[in-house]
Amino acid sequence: MLGNVRLAVQHLSFVILMYGGRFGVHLGSAVPCFSCPYVYGCGGNCYLMGLQGYIGFGLTWAQLWGYQGLRALFWLVVFAAAASLLGKLWCGFVCPFGLVSDWLTYLRRFLGVASLRLSRAARARLAPVKYFLLAWLALGPVLVNLGLLHPDFYLPFCQICPGKSLLPLFEGEAKYLTLELTNSVTLSLSVVLMAASGLTVAGSFFRERLFCVFCPMLALFNLLRPLALARIVKDPGLCQGCGACSRSCMMDMDELWLEREHDSGDDGECLGCGGCVEACSSRGCLSLKFLGGTVVGSSPELARGLRTGGGRARG
Amino acid sequence: MREDNSGGGTRAGGAGTVPGSGAGSVLTAEGRAEKIREKAGKRILAEWEAERALLSARDDRHESLDYFLDLVKAPPSPAEIEARLRSRVVGVVCLQAPPELFLALGLHPYRLYGGSQNAAAVAQPGLPALMCPLLKSLMGEMTADPGTAGIPWILPTTCDWTSGLPSLKDVYFPGSGDVRVVDLPRSKENPVSTEGWFLEMAGLWKYLKTLAGRKPSRGGLLAAVGTVERARAAFGETVRLRREGRVPAVWFLLAARTFFLDRAENWTRAVEGANKHFAALEPRLKNGVFLTGSPVVYPNFKLLHLLEEAGLSVLGDDLCSGERLLFRHVALKDKSVEGVLRALAQTCHDGCLCPVFVENKRRLGPVVEAARECAVGGGKTARPPGGDKTAGSAVRGVVFHLLKGCHPYEIDSVVLERETRRLGLRFIRLETDYAAEDRLTISNRLEALRPTLDAGD
Numbered sequence: 001m002l003g004n005v006r007l008a009v010q011h012l013s014f015v016i017l018m019y020g021g022r023f024g025v026h027l028g029s030a031v032p033c034f035s036c037p038y039v040y041g042c043g044g045n046c047y048l049m050g051l052q053g054y055i056g057f058g059l060t061w062a063q064l065w066g067y068q069g070l071r072a073l074f075w076l077v078v079f080a081a082a083a084s085l086l087g088k089l090w091c092g093f094v095c096p097f098g099l100v101s102d103w104l105t106y107l108r109r110f111l112g113v114a115s116l117r118l119s120r121a122a123r124a125r126l127a128p129v130k131y132f133l134l135a136w137l138a139l140g141p142v143l144v145n146l147g148l149l150h151p152d153f154y155l156p157f158c159q160i161c162p163g164k165s166l167l168p169l170f171e172g173e174a175k176y177l178t179l180e181l182t183n184s185v186t187l188s189l190s191v192v193l194m195a196a197s198g199l200t201v202a203g204s205f206f207r208e209r210l211f212c213v214f215c216p217m218l219a220l221f222n223l224l225r226p227l228a229l230a231r232i233v234k235d236p237g238l239c240q241g242c243g244a245c246s247r248s249c250m251m252d253m254d255e256l257w258l259e260r261e262h263d264s265g266d267d268g269e270c271l272g273c274g275g276c277v278e279a280c281s282s283r284g285c286l287s288l289k290f291l292g293g294t295v296v297g298s299s300p301e302l303a304r305g306l307r308t309g310g311g312r313a314r315g
Numbered sequence: 316m317r318e319d320n321s322g323g324g325t326r327a328g329g330a331g332t333v334p335g336s337g338a339g340s341v342l343t344a345e346g347r348a349e350k351i352r353e354k355a356g357k358r359i360l361a362e363w364e365a366e367r368a369l370l371s372a373r374d375d376r377h378e379s380l381d382y383f384l385d386l387v388k389a390p391p392s393p394a395e396i397e398a399r400l401r402s403r404v405v406g407v408v409c410l411q412a413p414p415e416l417f418l419a420l421g422l423h424p425y426r427l428y429g430g431s432q433n434a435a436a437v438a439q440p441g442l443p444a445l446m447c448p449l450l451k452s453l454m455g456e457m458t459a460d461p462g463t464a465g466i467p468w469i470l471p472t473t474c475d476w477t478s479g480l481p482s483l484k485d486v487y488f489p490g491s492g493d494v495r496v497v498d499l500p501r502s503k504e505n506p507v508s509t510e511g512w513f514l515e516m517a518g519l520w521k522y523l524k525t526l527a528g529r530k531p532s533r534g535g536l537l538a539a540v541g542t543v544e545r546a547r548a549a550f551g552e553t554v555r556l557r558r559e560g561r562v563p564a565v566w567f568l569l570a571a572r573t574f575f576l577d578r579a580e581n582w583t584r585a586v587e588g589a590n591k592h593f594a595a596l597e598p599r600l601k602n603g604v605f606l607t608g609s610p611v612v613y614p615n616f617k618l619l620h621l622l623e624e625a626g627l628s629v630l631g632d633d634l635c636s637g638e639r640l641l642f643r644h645v646a647l648k649d650k651s652v653e654g655v656l657r658a659l660a661q662t663c664h665d666g667c668l669c670p671v672f673v674e675n676k677r678r679l680g681p682v683v684e685a686a687r688e689c690a691v692g693g694g695k696t697a698r699p700p701g702g703d704k705t706a707g708s709a710v711r712g713v714v715f716h717l718l719k720g721c722h723p724y725e726i727d728s729v730v731l732e733r734e735t736r737r738l739g740l741r742f743i744r745l746e747t748d749y750a751a752e753d754r755l756t757i758s759n760r761l762e763a764l765r766p767t768l769d770a771g772d
Contacts, residue, residue, distance in 0.1 A: 112533050114651035120506060238684050241504055241677045242666025244646035247658055257665075258504055260676060279646035283684055300551050303644040304544070 001305045002278040002288075002296055006093055010102070013094040017043045018170055030079035032090045033217065034097035036167040038158075038176060046163070047079045048137060048217060052155045055141040080224060087228030088221050088272030091212065092250075097163045098271070100170075101204040101211060108205050116207040118252050126213050127269065133157060134216035152185040157216060159189040162200040209250045212271055222268070230290045232266040232277060234259055238285035244303070245276035245286060256286075278302055351437075356459040358433040359390050366614035370565060379592040380566060382585035386573040387613055390434075393425055394462045400578055404466050405526065406492075407575075408480065410635050410667065411471035411499055413659040416520055418579060419539035420527035426575040427468065428636070429453035430612030432749035442483070445720040447476040448748045449610060457488060464491035467526060469519065471497040473671045474723050495522050501673045503665050516660035517653075533652050540647060540655060546579050547641045549586040554638055556590060557630060558688040560598035560709065564606065564619045564629035571640045572613040600709040602768045603630040605685050605740075608728065609718035610636035615749045618716055618757070625761035627768070630710050631685030633668060638681070642666055670727035678727065679734045686710040686740070711768040712741035714761075719748045741767050 016025060017035040020043020027035070027044030037045040054072035063069055083090065091098060108115065118126070140156030143149035158164055165176040179194065180186035203210035212218055221228075236259055246257035251269040256276055266272055277286045280298035287297035296302070367387055370376065376384075393404040402423040407414075417424040429435065429452025438455030457464045464484060472478045481494040497515050500508035524530065553570065556562050570589060574582055604622070606629045611618055622629060632638050647658045668678055686708040713735045715728045732742045743764050747753055 109648075109650055112651045114653040115649045238680050238687075239677055240666055240668060240680045242642065242646075243504075243509070243661040244644070244666075247661065248646050248648050254506070275648070279644075279648070281643035281646075282680060283688060285680075285684075300555075300643040303646065304548050304551065 001302060002274050006273060009093045010099045014096045014099050017094075017096050018167070019043065028075070028078060030075040030082060032079055032083045032086075032221070033095035034161075034163045034167070036097070036161075036163045038164045039168050039171055040173060041171065046217075047075070047220075048161075049155060049158050050075050050079075052137050052141050052157060055138060055145075080227065083221060083224050084227040085229055086272075087225070087230040088218075088266055088270055089230050089274075091215075091218060091221065091271040092273030092275075095217075097167060098209060098212065100166065101200075101209050104201065104204045105208045113206070118207065118213070120254060123213070123252065123269065129214045130216050130219040133214060134219040137216055150185045152183065152189070160192045160196055162193070162197040162211060165193055165197045166200070209271065212251065213269065218269065218271070225266070228266075230272070230288070230295075232256075232270065232272065232274070232286065233263045233289050234286050235263065235284060236260050238282045240282055240285075242281075244279040244281065248275040248279035250275060278305075352459055352461070355434070355437040355455065356390075358437065359431050359456060359459050362431050362433045363387060363390050363614045366616060369616075369620070370569065373563075373565075375563060375566070375596065377589075377592045379585070379588040380569075382581075382588075383566075383569045383573050386576045387569065390431065390456060390460065391425070391576050392460050392462055393466045396423060396425060396576065403526065405523070406463065406466050406468040408468065408470045408477055409473045409669075410639065411473065411497065411663045412469045412519060413516075413543075413663055414575075414579070415536070415539045415543050415655075415659055416516075416523055417539075418542055419531050419536040420523050420529065422523060422527055423578075424469075424575055425466070427453055427463070428610065428612050429456045430572075430615040430749070431456065432615060432751070434459065435749050441487075443720075447474070447720045448718050449612060449721075450476050450480060452612075452615075452749060454483065454487065457484075461488060461491070464488035467492045468494045469497060470494050471499045473499055473669060474721075476720070495519065499664070499671075501671060503667075503672050503674055509661060509665065512664045513657055513660045516656050520656060533650075533655075536652060536655055537650060540645070540659075542579050542583075543641070544645070546574070546583045546586070547644060549583045549590065550641045551643050552590050553586060553593065554631070554643075555688075556593045558685065560600040560603065560628050560630060560689075561593045561596045564622065564632075565616055566593075567629075567632075568611055568616065568619065568634075568637055569613055571637050574640060599628045600630070600689065602627045602711070602765055603689060603709040604628065604712045604714050604768070605630065605682050605710050606632035606634065606637070606714050606716060607682065607731065608634070608714075608716035608744075609721045609724045610634050611716060612636050617749075617751065617754065618714075618745065618747065621754065621757050621761055622714065625758065626765055627712075627714070627761060628709075629714075630689045631681070633681040634716075635669060639668065670723040675727070675730075678731060679738075682710075682713060682731075682735060682740070683738065686738070710740070712743065712764060714764075715742065715744040717744055717746040719746060 017031065018039055019041055020026060021041035025043045029045040029050040030047045031044035032047055035042055035044040035046050037049055054075070137157035140149065140153055144151055144153050168176055177194070177197070178190070180190040200211045234256060241257065243257050246254040249256070250271055250273055253269055255267060274288050274296070277288050277296060277298050280286045281300045281303040283299045284297050287294045289295060367384055371384060393406070397404045400423050402421055404423045404425045405417060406427045407424045408427045412424065414424045428449050431452050434455030435448050435452040436455065437458050438451050442451055442454060470477065470481060481496065484491060484494065497519055500511050502508045553562055553567065557567055566589070570586055604627050611634055619629070642662050645658055645662045647655060649657070668675060668681065689709040690707050713731070715731060717724050717728055728744050732744065735742045741764060743760060745757055745760065747757060
């Protein structure tokens with residue numbers, strides 16, 4: 001049931017964030033997910049672009065205390081408020097780029113291809129990449145501003161983000177899937193973008209939400225986690241250790257499964273999709289909470305509502 | 316001691332170990348074995364019939380329960396099941412071989428455990444005095460019906476008794492069916508053992524394919540998963556009704572016992588029918604207890620009858636012959652063959668609370684969960700800040716059934732006693748075997764426990 005709700009919300013979000021602008025809907029420049037401004041007529045701008053923009057362009061020390069600074073602060077507060085309100089549910093329920101990745105996963109499941117799992121060691125090795133990218137998108141514009149980096153490194157993350165090349169395809173725009181030959185910097189960045197896009201598409205087919213492993217937005221969420229009002233919480237006393245949560249996790253996390261003492265459920269790479277809550281058959285062991293109140297808790301009934309293999313075979 | 320047996324190498328040969336087959340007998344070894352088999356069979360049958368008669372005479376018997384009673388008319392015989400279901404029967408010891416794998420290949424899993432006191436008595440000579448009654452009874456049942464030894468067995472290396480079973484089978488039933496040993500990692504919740512166990516499951520799947528002589532499709536495997544999932548759902552509903560105090564323990568465990576005696580689809584329909592009957596019964600939450608420990612297996616329902624006689628209601632259990640028989644749900648996201656095997660493997664390994672595992676810190680989970688599900692008034696159990704996880708629950712005590720010789724559960728009982736007392740629940744450990752002699756002692760202890768349970772309905 002929760003999975004169906006998620007699917008419905010994801011698709012609705014996709015329509016709003018990808019095409020909302022065409023109907024006069026625009027949620028501003030602090031959307032805490034990949035609502036890509038490169039999509040013509042999008043319904044809101046990903047905060048990562050705003051963040052790079054405010055850091056990098058025209059934001060001098062003097063301007064920091066003027067209108068520009070206030071504007072940057074305003075969007076930062078809006079972003080922090082939005083990110084705190086829904087926490088990582090933005091990733092699991094709202095992100096349009098996440099949904100595109102999910103479509104590839106559905107295709108893989110339909111074809112019966114086994115999923116590639118990342119071992120804990122592999123995940124641990126890859127986890128810092130998202131923080132590196134976050135640092136890159138924050139420092140790059142500063143270096144450009146200081147004249148230490150070529151000006152074409154503006155928006156350094158957006159230039160290599162696969163969302164830039166792939167999401168515009170859904171409004172019929174393929175121009176970001178070409179090599180930018182203006183100079184060696186643009187060429188290099190576009191080559192990286194092509195490679196990242198190709199790897200994202202191929203990798204997301206074999207491994208659910210592959211890009212999220214590297215996503216700097218997730219790194220930002222992790223930094224803001226103490227403020228999150230929506231949380232996934234575990235009661236370790238009720239856990240029977242069956243591993244259903246781990247198997248259902250988009251990110252192959254096993255921390256939640258192995259947790260025996262604390263109630264933290266959405267650490268690290270959790271995307272807040274609620275898959276673990278839905279998969280767990282121990283009543284009340286896992287729950288999605290908002291402001292401390294349970295929105296949905298695990299139960300055998302909720303778990304059985306999942307579509308199992310028998311669903312197809314029944315017909 | 317085992318006697319010299321000229322019939323060695325035949326199934327009947329082992330039966331010559333049974334007392335009463337003295338050297339001065341005029342019968343041949345084969346004839347003597349046949350006679351012993353016949354006698355053992357009669358004694359075991361009498362016990363099954365007596366328990367069935369007891370259940371049939373109950374006030375809460377209903378026509379929807381006749382299906383289960385019909386399946387226990389007589390001790391099950393693999394040959395009879397094979398003929399009735401027209402599926403090859405494969406014996407399974409313990410719960411670590413998922414039924415889905417068998418059903419996907421057109422095989423029928425048949426759980427190997429004995430609950431008959433007479434069977435245990437028949438098998439007794441030569442076997443260790445303090446052998447697990449469950450397996451001793453199984454050995455006795457094989458004496459009466461060597462067909463059980465003749466079918467292929469799947470044997471996960473759970474406890475020491477189970478691990479030693481193939482050797483005993485070789486001694487008493489030489490040349491009988493294959494035993495496929497599935498090496499169970501005793502350590503849980505670590506990626507190495509999880510991966511090792513998955514490889515064992517993959518090996519088992521390959522072995523079963525050889526047995527079945529056919530190549531299964533992914534659709535077939537998913538269909539089997541669906542079949543068992545529907546059984547889980549029906550059984551899960553019975554569990555829910557049980558939490559409301561509507562399902563007497565004898566009927567619950569009888570239904571569980573019969574899962575391996577018929578097609579899963581038929582069993583599921585019967586359970587669904589029985590659920591309708593249970594839903595109409597008056598709830599009995601007074602003196603609610605949670606039953607745990609060694610398995611209680613039909614026809615040895617001694618403990619269940621004594622609990623009822625003492626006025627205690629069993630509102631939940633975590634016996635491997637009870638609620639643990641069918642795990643509530645197997646989460647299955649990756650529907651490739653490998654994904655299904657991984658899901659089944661992990662559920663029946665990491666999700667298993669058998670005390671043979673080294674780490675069993677989740678052991679208390681089902682007790683707390685049942686206590687919360689049995690909230691008096693049907694609402695959510697209030698959880699005071701002090702952390703009393705069982706406050707407001709109809710489950711007021713834990714009855715620990717310990718079969719003599721069951722060392723893992725003996726250790727488990729010490730840990731569980733401390734933990735359950737910390738939860739504010741009463742705890743009683745009843746060490747027994749299949750013999751009827753200790754009925755009075757157990758009865759007295761349960762009578763003494765009852766007044767200490769303070770929850771009402």
